[in-house]
Amino acid sequence: MADRSAPGPDGGHLIGALSKFKSNSLGLISDLQRRFGGIARVKLGPYLVHQVTDPELIKHVLQDNPGNYRRGRFYRGFNLFMGHGMLTTDGAEWKARRQVAQPFFQRARLESAAPIITECVDDLLDSWAEPARDGEVIDIVDDVMRLSMGVLSRTLFGVDLRDRADELLPVVRFAIKAMIITGKVEQMLPRWVPTRYQRDLKKHQAVLNGVLDDVIARQRARGTDDDNLVAALLSAEHPETGRPWDDRAIRAELKTHFMAGHETTGCALAWTLYAVAQHADVRRKLTAELDEVLAGRTPTVEDLPKLTYLRQVVDESLRVYPPIWVYPRDAVEDDEIGGYHVPAGTTVLISPHAAHHNADVWESPEAFDPERFCPANRHTTRYRYLPFGGGQRHCIGHHLALLELQLAVAMITQRYRLDLASGHQVVPTGLVSLRPKTGVQMRIERIDQE
Ligand code: HEM
Known part of the structure; x- marks a missing residue:
C-alpha cells in the first residue's frame, strides 16, 4: 500500500480550504485540478478530501472498487429533503429501492411517455406567447x-405537480442550499436551537412532505393497479422483512425522485437554452437541422436518431454545465488511488465540472463546441464525460432527462428565438446543482411558422 500523500495545497491548519469552498466552490475545484492534476488532496475544515478528476482514477472509484466508496458525511445533508431513500443509502437498502424503481426507467417505457413530455412543453410554449x-x-x-x-x-407519479409549483419552487430553492454542507454555523447548530434557519428548514420540509403525502394518499385511494412508481411502491414488499414499505419510506423515494429529477433537468434545459442563445452558429445549425427533419411539426421519439446535431448540443451543454457538478464518497478502507494513499474514513470528491473542464483531457475546454460530440467521437468519452455519474450508482433517470431535453430544446427552438437580455450576466454557482446565480433573463421572440 502506498504511503505517499497526493499533492495539494498546504492544508494542515483547521480551516483548510473550507472558506474558499463556501464562497467559490467552482473556483476551488478548478484551481485544484489546474495546480495539482488528476488527484489532489485538500483539507475542507476538519475533513480530509481527495478530489479525483483523472478519467482512469474516476473509473477506479466508481467502477473498479465501488464497494469501498459509500455515501458518507457530505450526503447527510441530502437526508434533509430526500430522507432515507435510494440516493442516500448503500448496500442492500439501496439495492431494494433501486429494484422497485428500475422498471419505470426502462428506455422503451419512457419513450412511450414522449407525448406527455411534448404536451408539457406545449404548455410552456403557450405561456410564453404573451411575453x-x-x-x-x-x-x-x-x-x-x-x-x-x-x-x-x-x-x-401519475399526477401533475405543476398545480403545486408555487408551493414547491421555494422549497427547492431553499433545499439546494441547505443540502450542501459548507460548515455554515446555522447548519452546525443542533436542530432544537431556535434560529431563523431552523424555522425555515422545518417549514419547507413540511411543505414537501405534505405534497408528497397527498400524492401517496391519492394513489392509495385509487388502488395499486395503476402503472406508476407510487402504485409500485405501495404494493412492494421489503426484500428483508417481507412487509410492505411504510409511508415514510415511500415518501423518501418520492422525495428522492422529485429532488434528483426535476431540479437537474430544469438546470440542464436552462443552461442549454442559454448556450444556444449565446452561439449564433450553433443556433443556425440547429435550426437548419430541425427545419430539414421536422419541417415545422412536433418531434417524436422516432425523429430523434435523425436529429444528431440536437443531441450534440445537449451533450455539450451537459459537459460545460453539468447540473450535478460534484458528488462525494467516503472510503470504507484504506485505498490507493493513482499511487497515492487514501485513508479510510476520508472523502473522495468526484467532480464532473472539474473533469469536463480539464485541459489535459479536453481541447479548449471552455469553448462551447457541439462538434466534439459528433458521432465519430462518441466512443471516446468514457469517464472523462460523466454528467450522469458512472458505475452501479449512475443516474437512474438519465434516459428520461435526455428525452425531455432533446424534445424541449427542439420544440422551443422551433417556435421561439431566445436572446439574453442586454446587460444580464449569467454566472454559474455551485449549490447542490449548478444553478445560474441570478437567473437567465431572456427576451423571447416568436418565430412565425408558414
Ligand atoms: C440532466 C438531468 C440529470 C442529471 C445531470 C443527473 C445526474 C445524476 C448523477 C451525476 C447521479 C450520480 C450521483 C452519485 O453517484 O452520487 C445521479 C443519480 C441519481 N439520479 Fe440523476 N440526474 C438527472 C436527472 C434525473 C432524473 C430525471 C431522475 C429521476 C426522475 C434522476 C434520479 C436520480 C436518482 C434516484 C439517482 C440515485 C441513483 C442511485 O444512487 O442508485 N436523475 N443523477
Whole structure:
C-alpha cells in the first residue's frame, strides 16, 4: 500500500480550504485540478478530501472498487429533503429501492411517455406567447423548472405537480442550499436551537412532505393497479422483512425522485437554452437541422436518431454545465488511488465540472463546441464525460432527462428565438446543482411558422 500523500495545497491548519469552498466552490475545484492534476488532496475544515478528476482514477472509484466508496458525511445533508431513500443509502437498502424503481426507467417505457413530455412543453410554449408579443424580458429558470416538474410527476407519479409549483419552487430553492454542507454555523447548530434557519428548514420540509403525502394518499385511494412508481411502491414488499414499505419510506423515494429529477433537468434545459442563445452558429445549425427533419411539426421519439446535431448540443451543454457538478464518497478502507494513499474514513470528491473542464483531457475546454460530440467521437468519452455519474450508482433517470431535453430544446427552438437580455450576466454557482446565480433573463421572440 502506498504511503505517499497526493499533492495539494498546504492544508494542515483547521480551516483548510473550507472558506474558499463556501464562497467559490467552482473556483476551488478548478484551481485544484489546474495546480495539482488528476488527484489532489485538500483539507475542507476538519475533513480530509481527495478530489479525483483523472478519467482512469474516476473509473477506479466508481467502477473498479465501488464497494469501498459509500455515501458518507457530505450526503447527510441530502437526508434533509430526500430522507432515507435510494440516493442516500448503500448496500442492500439501496439495492431494494433501486429494484422497485428500475422498471419505470426502462428506455422503451419512457419513450412511450414522449407525448406527455411534448404536451408539457406545449404548455410552456403557450405561456410564453404573451411575453413574446409584448417584447418582455423574463427569467426562464422557474418556467423550465415547472416544465420538468410536470414531466417528472406525470410520468412517474401519475399526477401533475405543476398545480403545486408555487408551493414547491421555494422549497427547492431553499433545499439546494441547505443540502450542501459548507460548515455554515446555522447548519452546525443542533436542530432544537431556535434560529431563523431552523424555522425555515422545518417549514419547507413540511411543505414537501405534505405534497408528497397527498400524492401517496391519492394513489392509495385509487388502488395499486395503476402503472406508476407510487402504485409500485405501495404494493412492494421489503426484500428483508417481507412487509410492505411504510409511508415514510415511500415518501423518501418520492422525495428522492422529485429532488434528483426535476431540479437537474430544469438546470440542464436552462443552461442549454442559454448556450444556444449565446452561439449564433450553433443556433443556425440547429435550426437548419430541425427545419430539414421536422419541417415545422412536433418531434417524436422516432425523429430523434435523425436529429444528431440536437443531441450534440445537449451533450455539450451537459459537459460545460453539468447540473450535478460534484458528488462525494467516503472510503470504507484504506485505498490507493493513482499511487497515492487514501485513508479510510476520508472523502473522495468526484467532480464532473472539474473533469469536463480539464485541459489535459479536453481541447479548449471552455469553448462551447457541439462538434466534439459528433458521432465519430462518441466512443471516446468514457469517464472523462460523466454528467450522469458512472458505475452501479449512475443516474437512474438519465434516459428520461435526455428525452425531455432533446424534445424541449427542439420544440422551443422551433417556435421561439431566445436572446439574453442586454446587460444580464449569467454566472454559474455551485449549490447542490449548478444553478445560474441570478437567473437567465431572456427576451423571447416568436418565430412565425408558414
Ligand atoms: C440532466 C438531468 C440529470 C442529471 C445531470 C443527473 C445526474 C445524476 C448523477 C451525476 C447521479 C450520480 C450521483 C452519485 O453517484 O452520487 C445521479 C443519480 C441519481 N439520479 Fe440523476 N440526474 C438527472 C436527472 C434525473 C432524473 C430525471 C431522475 C429521476 C426522475 C434522476 C434520479 C436520480 C436518482 C434516484 C439517482 C440515485 C441513483 C442511485 O444512487 O442508485 N436523475 N443523477
